[in-house]
Amino acid sequence: MTFVKTISxxxxxxxxxxxxxxxAAAGPMQNxxxxxxxxDAVPIEVSVxxxxxxxxxxxxxxxxxxxxxxxxxxxxxKVAQVTTxxxxxxxxxxxxxxxxxxxNKRTFSKSLSPVIAMSKVRWSGADPIQACNNKLxxxxxxxxxxxxxxxxxxxQLHASNKNGLKGLSDSKHNSTWMWYxxxxxxxxxxxxxxxxx
Numbered sequence: 172m173t174f175v176k177t178i179s180x181x182x183x184x185x186x187x188x189x190x191x192x193x194x195a196a197a198g199p200m201q202n203x204x205x206x207x208x209x210x211d212a213v214p215i216e217v218s219v220x221x222x223x224x225x226x227x228x229x230x231x232x233x234x235x236x237x238x239x240x241x242x243x244x245x246x247x248x249k250v251a252q253v254t255t256x257x258x259x260x261x262x263x264x265x266x267x268x269x270x271x272x273x274x275n276k277r278t279f280s281k282s283l284s285p286v287i288a289m290s291k292v293r294w295s296g297a298d299p300i301q302a303c304n305n306k307l308x309x310x311x312x313x314x315x316x317x318x319x320x321x322x323x324x325x326x327q328l329h330a331s332n333k334n335g336l337k338g339l340s341d342s343k344h345n346s347t348w349m350w351y352x353x354x355x356x357x358x359x360x361x362x363x364x365x366x367x368x
């Protein structure tokens with residue numbers, strides 16, 4: 172498969188994956204969505220250590236997100252939180268990334284471009300290292316030529332018509348989630364025709 176065909180395939184699968192799930196009927200929100208808002212300019216880079224891919228070279232990644240919340244009639248979006256955590260009810264997880272907003276209005280929309288440390292990204296399925304090693308199974312030439320692949324990050328969006336963030340019931344809170352496809356560059360490890368660490 173040529174490089175152009177590989178990128179085209181990634182673009183198609185990205186368009187399919189980068190959607191949110193919608194929300195349940197219960198709760199104060201009429202609409203709630205989170206989606207990918209553009210094309211990532213820089214892929215995540217993974218480097219070789221010995222005979223396999225073992226290290227994410229990129230310390231962080233810039234994600235492009237669009238969040239939207241609309242409360243039901245006579246209600247307001249008091250707080251909205253986008254996060255890489257899968258913890259319910261807006262509870263903070265120190266090992267993940269999150270951002271809170273307090274719009275206090277019925278409709279809230281915002282484009283975000285957070286730069287998130289790799290250690291705080293949550294992956295659905297293979298992480299970037301595993302994705303590169305999965306490609307390596309099909310061809311050892313990848314170690315010297317490099318390749319591209321894809322990993323899928325996970326985001327959640329929560330919204331409530333109450334200011335408090337803990338112990339919310341479903342009648343006061345809605346949430347949705349998305350898979351965010353990220354291009355991964357599996358770097359070659361050929362320096363002067365020799366493999367190096």
